[in-house]
Amino acid sequence: MATRVEVGPLVRVGARSVLRLRLTTEGERIGVAAKFDGWAGRVYTMQGILVMSLTEPEARVWGETDLSSIIAKPWTEEEGIVLMPTFGEVPAGLESVTVLLPNLGLVTGVPVVDAAQAEFDAAGAIEEAEIDDSIAGPFVLSSFTAAADGSSETSTGDGTVTVTVSGDVAFAVDSAELSAQADAVLAGVTEQLGFYPSGGAMTITGHTDDVADDAYNQGLSERRAQAVADRLGALTDLGSWSVTVVGKGESEPRVEGTSDEARAANRRVEVLAEPSDASEAESARRVMRSQGPVPEAQGVVGIGARGVDVADPGTEGTMLHIALPRVKRVGSWLVGNVELTPRGDDMLTSIDRFRLPVPLSEQWRGIVAGAGTASFTLLQGGTRVMAAQYESPKGYIPATTIRLSATAEGGTILLGVVWPDTGQDTVTLDLPGYGQKDRGVVARLTDIPVEE
Incomplete structure (x- = not known):
């Protein structure tokens, strides 16, 4: 039977x-034992639950801070189970939030109230919690996009923009x-x-693979970084930018290993921009993302509401x-609940099917x-728009479900996702797979309406 959830308020x-x-x-x-696991490395916790202020000019994310186990939480058939995840301080003027519940979906418009208005003992819940403030945040929500042909990708952070250019293409x-x-x-850069x-500071860094010796790769990375810097200066006015050019050789691989795929990923030039005024960009960035043709579908295609059926690559039958x-x-973001319904044998949740x-x-x-x-990516012209992300102490984290939870046969899992707003009336969801044959789920859903 499906699990129902009542969410709120946030106190x-x-x-x-x-x-x-x-x-x-x-x-x-x-x-609920493994349903809410997150990125902090502690299992059977609620750390995967996120609170987000998507309607604010600078959207922020609060991580769940109670790392106590929820395995022994009491429940009854009449009352179910009541959980009290804890978070850091939210602004006094914030009236509502969006909540991402791993495997149960994403809920908007959750009210925020003061302790005096709460109908439960919020202070008592905090006293019982095992709180780790290092994962509390708040963290700034940002975007991660890539050219659909794989030639470049763009990640925005807290006041920074990084464009990674494929060395094999450039x-x-x-x-x-x-x-x-x-x-x-x-x-694209x-x-x-x-x-x-208004410009700002820019660092152009060259990287190579591990073929050839260290000294040769160091020199090649420096020459490639300088070539990019020189060409960018010819293509656009860099007068308002303070430019630094460096080479890292093979010392900072992006992907470990010596496979052709890993080495190709490591041959790159990264352009890190730190704008003086990061607020100048968003509306223009939406227009830029819509340019270029939508890539041809590589798997099954269906209408968003009707869905598609694909063989599970991780569970035979x-x-x-x-x-x-x-x-x-919601504000400058799009939110949705991808519905995943296994049919047949029980779905193994340890399989890396959505990578x-x-x-x-x-x-x-x-x-x-x-x-x-x-x-779970959106296509906007020739751009692939990944889930929104935030930078935690462990690195960038996507605003999605980090770990799928087991479900009974026929049960639907709601997988909430936050994306940057593409500015479209309808969107296309594209699951590209691993880029290798028979690896991961490859599918596309089209004509998905955007509701206000």
Whole structure:
């Protein structure tokens, strides 16, 4: 039987806050043990639950701070189970939040109230919690996009923009001479820089693979970085930017290993921009993302509300029904609940079926592995828009379900996702798979309406 959940309110208690969750079911039990796991490395906790202020000018994320086990939480058939995840302090003027519940979906408009208005003992919940403030946040929500052809990718952070250019596209083999395709790729960099007329500081860093010796690779990385800097200076006015050019050789691989795929990901040039005024960019960035053709679908295609059926690559005899009936615009973000329904044998949740291909998967390396939902991307013209992200003490984390939870046969899992607003009336959800044959789920859902 499906688990039902009542969410809210979020209660301010001094410098902390507490969220009330009530879970009920018509079945014989409620399986919450691994449902809410997150990125902090502690199992059977609620650390995967996120509170987000998506309507604020600078959207922020609060991580759940109570690392006590929820295995022994009491429940009854009449009342279900009541959970009290804890968070850091939310601003006094914040009236509502969006809550992401791993495997149970994403809920908008959850009210925020003071302790005097709460109908439960929020202070008592804090006293019983095992709080770790190092994971509390708040963290700034940002975007992560990539050219659908794999030539470049763009990650925005707290006041920074990083564009990673594929060395195999921008340069001839074993050379610092720019290729015929380089200008088309670097045009994406100049567009990003053009979003910030006030300029700022920029660092251009070259990287190589581990073929050849250290000294040769160091020199090649420096020459490639300088070539990019020189060409960017010819393509656009860098007068308002303070430019630093460095080479790292093979010393900072993006992907570990010596496979062709890993080495290709490590051959790159990274352009890190730190704008003087980061607020100048958002509206122009949406227009830029919509340019270029939508890539051809590589797997099954269906309408978002109807969904598609795909064979589960991790469980023989199981089909997965995937649907996304709608998404909702909240501030400068889109939110949606991807519906995942296994049909057949029980779905193994330890399988890495929704992973992004290399090198995109390296953005969240060590965070989403084994059973995450990182591959739920939107297509906007020739741009792949990944889930929104935030920078935690462990690195960038996607605003998605970090770990799939087991479900009874036929039960639907709601996988909430937050994306940057694409500015469209309808969106396309694309699951690209690993980029290798028979690896991961490959599917596309189209004509998904955007509701206000």
